Amino acid sequence: MNTDHSANPAQFDQVELRPPSTVMRLERMGSFFPTRLSFLRSLLRRLACDGMQLTRSVFELDDNGYGHAVYDVVLDGQHYSLIAYSQALAPEDRTDRVIAEAWDSCFILYDGQPGADDIARLEFHATQQEAGQYDEKVLVLSRANKSVRLFDHVVKRLSAGEQPDAEMIGKIGYLMRTTAVYGNGKFGMADRAEFVDRPSLSQPFRLEMLTVYLIREFTLDLINHVAKCRRGETFVELADGFRRQLGIGNSTGLGMAPFLIGHPVLINNWMLVRETALARVRAVKQPSQSAKERFLQLLKQTQAHLHEWQVDDAFEQNRIEQLRSDFNEMIPQFESLTQQVHPWDKLLRACQTGSSSLQELMVSLVLEPNGDLVDGLCECMEDSFGPKLDPLMSVAQMQQILSDHYDWAMQIDLAQPDQSAMVWYVSEEKAEPRLGERGADNEERREMPHAIPHKIQALAAELTAFTPDTLIAEVLLAHPQHRDIVRRAQTVTRHPYAEIRDNLVADTIRPIDLLRCKLSFFGASKFDPRSDRWTRITLFQGAPTARDLSPDNASDVFLPAFGERP
Amino acid sequence: MTSNLHISANQWRVSILKACIGAHVARGVAEDIADAALALLELNQNPLASLLDRLDGFQPSAPTPPWPGSTQSASLGPLQVLHHGPSLVDMAQAGIACACEIDDLALLLGLAQSRLYSHGISFEYSRNGTDWQSVSVVAHNRITQTDNGPIWLRKTTSGDLVPLKLTNLPQPTPHDWARLLALASQIMVPADDTNRADAGAGLTDND
Numbered sequence: 096m097n098t099d100h101s102a103n104p105a106q107f108d109q110v111e112l113r114p115p116s117t118v119m120r121l122e123r124m125g126s127f128f129p130t131r132l133s134f135l136r137s138l139l140r141r142l143a144c145d146g147m148q149l150t151r152s153v154f155e156l157d158d159n160g161y162g163h164a165v166y167d168v169v170l171d172g173q174h175y176s177l178i179a180y181s182q183a184l185a186p187e188d189r190t191d192r193v194i195a196e197a198w199d200s201c202f203i204l205y206d207g208q209p210g211a212d213d214i215a216r217l218e219f220h221a222t223q224q225e226a227g228q229y230d231e232k233v234l235v236l237s238r239a240n241k242s243v244r245l246f247d248h249v250v251k252r253l254s255a256g257e258q259p260d261a262e263m264i265g266k267i268g269y270l271m272r273t274t275a276v277y278g279n280g281k282f283g284m285a286d287r288a289e290f291v292d293r294p295s296l297s298q299p300f301r302l303e304m305l306t307v308y309l310i311r312e313f314t315l316d317l318i319n320h321v322a323k324c325r326r327g328e329t330f331v332e333l334a335d336g337f338r339r340q341l342g343i344g345n346s347t348g349l350g351m352a353p354f355l356i357g358h359p360v361l362i363n364n365w366m367l368v369r370e371t372a373l374a375r376v377r378a379v380k381q382p383s384q385s386a387k388e389r390f391l392q393l394l395k396q397t398q399a400h401l402h403e404w405q406v407d408d409a410f411e412q413n414r415i416e417q418l419r420s421d422f423n424e425m426i427p428q429f430e431s432l433t434q435q436v437h438p439w440d441k442l443l444r445a446c447q448t449g450s451s452s453l454q455e456l457m458v459s460l461v462l463e464p465n466g467d468l469v470d471g472l473c474e475c476m477e478d479s480f481g482p483k484l485d486p487l488m489s490v491a492q493m494q495q496i497l498s499d500h501y502d503w504a505m506q507i508d509l510a511q512p513d514q515s516a517m518v519w520y521v522s523e524e525k526a527e528p529r530l531g532e533r534g535a536d537n538e539e540r541r542e543m544p545h546a547i548p549h550k551i552q553a554l555a556a557e558l559t560a561f562t563p564d565t566l567i568a569e570v571l572l573a574h575p576q577h578r579d580i581v582r583r584a585q586t587v588t589r590h591p592y593a594e595i596r597d598n599l600v601a602d603t604i605r606p607i608d609l610l611r612c613k614l615s616f617f618g619a620s621k622f623d624p625r626s627d628r629w630t631r632i633t634l635f636q637g638a639p640t641a642r643d644l645s646p647d648n649a650s651d652v653f654l655p656a657f658g659e660r661p
Numbered sequence: 662m663t664s665n666l667h668i669s670a671n672q673w674r675v676s677i678l679k680a681c682i683g684a685h686v687a688r689g690v691a692e693d694i695a696d697a698a699l700a701l702l703e704l705n706q707n708p709l710a711s712l713l714d715r716l717d718g719f720q721p722s723a724p725t726p727p728w729p730g731s732t733q734s735a736s737l738g739p740l741q742v743l744h745h746g747p748s749l750v751d752m753a754q755a756g757i758a759c760a761c762e763i764d765d766l767a768l769l770l771g772l773a774q775s776r777l778y779s780h781g782i783s784f785e786y787s788r789n790g791t792d793w794q795s796v797s798v799v800a801h802n803r804i805t806q807t808d809n810g811p812i813w814l815r816k817t818t819s820g821d822l823v824p825l826k827l828t829n830l831p832q833p834t835p836h837d838w839a840r841l842l843a844l845a846s847q848i849m850v851p852a853d854d855t856n857r858a859d860a861g862a863g864l865t866d867n868d
Contacts, residue, residue, distance in 0.1 A: 192860065193860075228666065228667065229667065230667040231667065231669070231828075279671055280669030280670060280671025280672055281669075281671065281672070282672075283666070283667040283668060283669055283672060284669060285669070286669045286670045286671050286827055286828075287671075288670060288826075288827045288828065289828060348860055349860060480779075480822070483779055483780065484689075484751075486748075486751030486752075486754050486755055487754070487755050520849075520850045520856075521848060521849045521850065522849060522850055522852050522856060522857075522859075522860070523846060523849040523850065523851055523852055524852040524857070526849065527860055529850075529856055529859035529860050530859055531855075531856055531859035540682050540683060540685060540847065540848050541847075541848055541849070541850055544688055566751075566755055567751075568748060568751035568752050568754070568755050569752075571689075571747070571748050571751060572737075572745060572748035572749075572751070572752065575687045575689065575690050575721075575744055575745065575747070575748060576687045576688075576689075577689070578687060578688070578689025578690055578692075578693070578747065579687070579688040579689030579692060580689070581689070582689060582692070628860070629860075
């Protein structure tokens with residue numbers, strides 16, 4: 096076993112990390128599955144470890160479920176409150192698009208415990224979402240729409256004294272789906288800098304994940320409330336098993352894609368943690384018996400998950416069916432390898448000839464029984480600094496960076512029209528990112544800076560006019576238009592997983608790959624693409640609800656699979 | 662909350678970045694300008710009004726000044742801070758004391774001050790090449806447009822990064838903020854039925 100301790104000063108052995116040239120490809124990133132490093136997973140562990148107590152302090156809903164409710168949670172002695180506003184919504188107004196202007200429910204995560212005045216004042220703003228005004232007491236802003244089909248079904252059944260249809264619950268998986276979850280200073284809310292020093296909140300998207308978890312609690316209370324009001328004499332509560340099977344849906348479009356390009360250091364840190372975790376696990380020679388048993392159990396759960404995962408999108412359904420077939424075929428081999436030395440490494444190697452989906456599913460699987468080796472890495476996923484330009488670098492050094500890290504970009508023939516076919520831009524409609532065909536009238540200032548190979552090749556051409564020992568400061572004095580790509584390329588030398596190694600403006604781009612990568616770090620499952628740039632997913636499906644969450648079950652949240660009626 | 666704007670640090674940075682790009686400032690320079698604005702805001706200086714004046718009708722200067730070739734000092738002539746400001750600080754960071762004529766002293770000092778937070782580097786400046794003052798000290802004082810003109814800039818110290826405290830920042834006037842957003846909107850594409858489809862999502866999503 097080739098172990099490398101140099102990059103890992105802790106006591107853990109690890110094999111070499113998979114190189115960025117392998118990992119940072121769109122097709123692979125679009126095959127990621129959630130792992131125990133995902134943000135919702137680390138949140139659940141933290142909540143369980145802290146013995147989180149959730150209190151529903153306000154629940155003022157009418158018989159139709161319209162009104163408001165407040166949920167309080169204490170983390171590290173600090174109160175956080177989800178304020179939920181529920182309202183009537185005409186079916187024709189119910190859209191998941193960011194350009195929507197009304198929603199079934201709107202939410203605010205409040206820093207502290209809001210008074211009645213706060214709740215009343217914020218309602219005006221929260222129900223307008225992006226058009227509202229917020230201050231530093233507002234940490235997260237969100238909204239959600241009902242899955243009307245499932246919501247109505249569950250209300251009907253519970254009010255009649257029956258439990259809902261298990262297959263329908265499993266297939267849809269949520270009563271509401273969020274269509275945006277805003278944080279980090281948007282619309283005047285609290286900047287991340289305001290709270291990042293609080294120990295419970297240091298990890299990326301911690302508050303956003305907490306908000307979604309609390310929204311889930313609200314939807315579970317809401318469904319019971321509406322069903323009870325419908326017919327109290329026959330009403331039964333939603334069974335515990337179904338509560339756990341219901342997560343929160345999310346509908347996500349292109350708005351999520353630019354984040355991966357715009358935060359190169361952060362993305363590097365996420366990827367580096369994931370790859371380091373994998374490298375540690377692959378170095379394990381002889382796992383414990385309990386780890387092996389857990390893995391074998393997860394193989395069965397994964398089989399069930401793949402069986403239950405059905406989508407309408409033909410391309411994705413084909414991928415799922417191929418993955419299901421490959422996975423089932425290899426189960427005997429997986430079971431056998433689990434009993435050998437270095438089982439996790441051998442399991443990964445066994446998948447190398449398979450699809451990216453199979454390989455990445457195995458990555459998630461082998462991490463799962465190894466929390467003691469990898470969970471601590473979640474503390475390294477934040478970025479407090481961002482890209483930094485080094486003006487003292489020489490032209491020769493800059494050229495070496497382009498040679499070492501951007502060979503993939505330099506090799507693209509940009510004279511071919513298909514390599515510049517697309518353009519990313521922002522619409523004036525709620526600043527929605529969009530991807531369209533490039534036209535003759537595209538203004539440079541209106542193009543999002545995603546044409547990385549084009550920028551790299553332009554810089555490389557410019558550098559040839561300078562002597563090798565010229566400072567990059569001098570180059571930028573003469574050519575300020577290269578400042579952004581110089582900063583970016585220099586960043587990659589310190590953060591090797593910072594750059595996606597594909598042309599994001601080629602006609603072959605599938606933005607859904609970007610979405611899936613980011614969503615996998617959130618902990619999303621059941622990717623359900625509605626096109627190549629828009630997907631639905633489920634968060635927290637199968638996770639313990641607040642009243643059940645404990646250190647014993649906080650990690651029992653792998654890919655959801657049900658099949659049997661609770 | 663209903664009557665008063667509350668602009669977060671993130672909003673400040675993103676809106677200034679977009680406004681600069683909307684005014685045709687090079688993206689990488691705009692990134693530095695946005696950071697410089699935060700550095701000034703932390704010092705309780707609001708750069709917005711003068712920045713907006715500068716962005717209105719901004720035209721990058723051309724041709725770019727020739728590099729004089731000295732490794733110790735350089736005289737760069739007139740420079741637009743919105744075009745060459747970050748490079749002027751780069752040169753000083755490289756140990757080359759630069760003399761030039763600049764059009765926005767406050768913004769240039771903001772650019773220099775922001776290196777304290779990004780690189781841990783401090784600078785000092787002079788108006789006559791002989792009397793030097795710390796940028797950090799001077800940036801605390803209010804600077805007006807009449808202070809523009811000749812300047813010499815040089816690096817003084819390198820050390821650990823200094824954290825930027827982005828709380829309780831000055832707030833813009835509604836008028837200035839509206840001007841900024843109007844400029845920022847220049848990077849957005851007007852919506853029509855064709856590009857609405859570029860979002861790739863359905864229009865109704867009931868299930």
